[in-house]
Amino acid sequence: MFAYIIRRLVATIPVMGVVAIFVFSLLYIAPGDPAAVIAGDLATSDDIARIHAQLGLDEPFLLRFGHWLWGVLHGDLGTSIFTNLPVTQLIAQRLEPTIALTLTTLVVTITFAIPLGVIAAWKVGTWIDRLVMLVAVLGFSVPSFVLAYVLILVFSVELDLLPVQGYVSIRDGFVPFIQHLILPSIALGLIYGALIARITRASMLDVLSQDYIRTAQAKGLASSDVLIGHALKNAAVPIATVIGIGLALLISGVIVTETVFAIPGIGRLTVDAILRRDYPIIQGVILLFSAAYVLVNLAVDISYTLLDPRVRY
Amino acid sequence: MTKVSTRFLRVAAAVALAALVAVPAAHAQSSGKTIKFIPEADLRSLDPIWTTAYITRNHGYMVYDTLFALDEHFKPQPQMVDTWKVSDDKLTYTFTLRDQLKFHDGQPVRSADCIASLERWMKRDAFGQALAQSVGEMKAQDDKTFSIVLKKPFPLLLDAIGKLSSNVPFIMPERVAKTDANTQITDPTGSGPFKFVKDEWVPGNKAVYVKNPDYVPRKEPPSWAAGGKVVKVDRVEWLYIPDSATAAAAINAGEVDWWQQLPPDLVPLLQKNKDVTVANVDPLGSLGVARFNHLQPPFNSEKMRQAVLYVLDQKDVMTVLAGDEKNWRTCYSYYTCGTPMASEAGAAPLKGKRDPAKAKALLKEAGYNGERVVLMTATDQPIVNAQAQVVAEELRQIGFNVDLQAMDWGTLITRRTVKESIDKNGWSMFFTWLVGPDMINPALNFPLRGNGEKAWFGWPTDDKLEAMRAQWMEAADLEAQKKLAADIQQEAFTSVPFVPTGQFIIPTAYRKGLHGVIVAPVVFLWNVEKE
């Protein structure tokens, strides 16, 4: 098991390497020039050329890549071109809201989606099942920003129940923390929840048709025991897989959600950086996201050993 | 799990959810002595000399002070300066600083700080560069007195060092001002009415300022950037909310106190709320600019540019850009309407009834053959986009082969540096806007200049205009200035460096508890108090 983890971690190195090169090259050939953005509207071409040189944007590709890579290996992701602050500091500032949002969304969607999927599987073919599946498909289909606006309009503006925007750290109070995250979690989590509900249902159906379930029922076990004690446990593996895959979906959705709800997280940091060509931030964040994705997948794979005793590495 | 425990969980969850939602204080209200302010943009750079971005200029006004400052009559008034004298030959200006001026780190403001700051400013700013050519030397007599000795008279010296908008000659400590003018400073120490709390700065989200208790304001009442800067709150937070629907909801709910610039179309939404005041506190507004590339066909031909004058309809552009007529006016001048130099000299082609026939005739005379013209617009800048969309359509109507290319602002301002033809990534027209103070006279109005390759993007060449501009800088009095300004404008309507597309005011909104908002072309946070 330990050896497996080590092997997997080592295998991520070439993947991260690819990402690093890809990201760096992408920005290298990008048309926008941060020097022009920095110089401002009133600048002349000379000003821009000067800033360009000063930022080291004139150096050859390999040299710049080398510098950056060296820094990364030392934990230094470079300095933001615009704000002159270290990228690691900028990311650190914004990490908390994004993690809080992502975790809350995970908790909320899993709490609702898995039971819904279980119920749908249990009552397969009935109107409950169809309703759940319909809602799930709808969940896939509505763009999250439309949903976000509708939620704000209904719950914040009309009903005055929840705050419109912003983020409050958990250190400043648990209740405001949660209040600020409810609407964003729903907007973000609907697609994710829909996916989980469907997979749960499918997985459960697969398992429920197995003989040992019928045996358990014949033995006289209560339905909930059968469902949860036997079926869900066995259905857990594909569900865990989807949770892992869904994380990529979540990160994509985080960008829109953070923009609409003005949450100062990494999603917005990245979009702003991309639109302004603040290269060091873009490089740092994409690298970070990829690393996170890889690690999450590793965690999911390891979770298989807990969920399914037949799986051994 | 047993049946009992699952039921218990379900009940507990329901209760918890109900409790959360039922808690009354749903909206985090802004507390007593803090103003939560939504600024016009995200504060990224802290160096108002290094960048001309308006948001950094606004930051500058928070933490720095200036030697002179413009009042509502466009007159430079002493701010940090106590008394000054000018020698009879107009070549030596001697300034004495006020007492008790201190930087945020406790150090007193000395002449050396002022001189170093002015030197750095003169390297970057166009007005400053013009001044620098006349300056012989700047020397300090003692810590509170210094003089500027000129080689030749520069009547606008006080206007220059009292400049209202970017770049403003803010006074920084000497050690900071000695930073190379092409490198950003990182130390925001100033001597202004607020202190910047750098530890709480989250770029892209929040910038925090606290009152500077050691600041000694002048006694006069505030008037634009001049007069006493009395801070009446403890703390100001700049919260950048990029989504205007969210910002509107936030101010309606009381989560922020003041929204600096709201999209004019949202005004009716906020007016419905009796706790929010919507006002126009900007007397000069902003001016739209439609800029040509003078180096490449077709707009290297004067006739082609003139043709545009006959079809561009300021009313249409402004309606789309600013909505209700309360928010805009036509301005058929190359200067900011409502200021001394503005007039309608030579404006007939732009002002009169739209004449597509005349425009088409001019196109024919110029030999236009349907060549493609590239108009650049930025999707993330509504003011730019509004102008581009309307003008593109107007040009299409008279037979231009318009290729409207959309990109984000970052790409646009990179692309506009390209001087090549359109098949080498060049461009034909782009759109932008300037705030009123930046266009009030030939000295400040940089799009009006005709110094060819050294000019602002578009690179018009107009030696006649340049000569007249030089004369204006040395004009004896207001009357002479006005006459020269009108002459320059006549020339401009012939050579058409750009087309002014109208004057618009972006409204501001604040909650009813806020008082003392200064009516000025730049947003100032002093004098504002909160109940």
Add this chain to the structure above:
Amino acid sequence: MAVAPIDIAAPIAQRHWLREAVRRHPTVIAGSLLLLLMGAMALLAPYLGTVDPLSVAPIKRLRFPSEAYWFGTDAYGRDVYSRTLYGARVSLAVGLGVALLSTVIGLAIGLVTGFSRIADAIIMRFMDGLMSIPPVLLAIALMALTKASLGNVVLAITISEVPRVARLVRGVVLSLREQPFVEAAMAAGTGFFRTLWRHILPNTIAPVLVQATYICASAMITEAVLSFIGAGTPPQIPSWGNIMAEGRSYFQIKPYIIIFPGIFLSLTVLAVNLVGDGLRDALDPRLARRM
């Protein structure tokens, strides 16, 4: 699943295949009909009472839906109804374009890497790398490299979808390669390409097709998100995404600008998803349990 009692008296031939289909797969039929409707609407847009979707009329801006303007007008005075109908073309083009392109490229890559160890080692590393970058982020970054155009949007979204298709195909190929019937075919002297064509490909079609429909749906939403951020189709070309993006600031005063294209987009994506589900059910009953 309860089946309605069969009318024993009626001869079997009279049980119309269409009615059967509708009864058994109501959602799929609904989805397909909806999709056909959207497609027809897109194609016939000029004949359905529309005006030029690009014509700007500042005087008429931000009007509520009325007799003259069925869905109202937007900030430039353009008719939202016309833009929505023409927008169908763009959104459908993006969806279909991405689905087609990513399927073809993904198939090619998947087949190659399924068969060649070396290609597998090199290319799949690259695919893994691409896959680990969140798709929307990747698309935005790619769009930032180029100027806004329909083609570039399709390309950018395709690039972010290809790795998953490739992985899927590769998986199928890998598992099929070891199957006895493939080995038998190769042993019997069937050429590599014939094996590919007659044995491998048909088995990849089913999952790839299902995947393609889901890609189509997600591409349409991704385009909307890209436009929302400002990195999507050029603003004057109507697509459901950028109509909504332009209308978002007015949401509280003129919600119709977002609501109409939003409904159309949701319905179309819903339709595609339903069709995808149906395809999956039809092509592989085993898969039906999986999802």
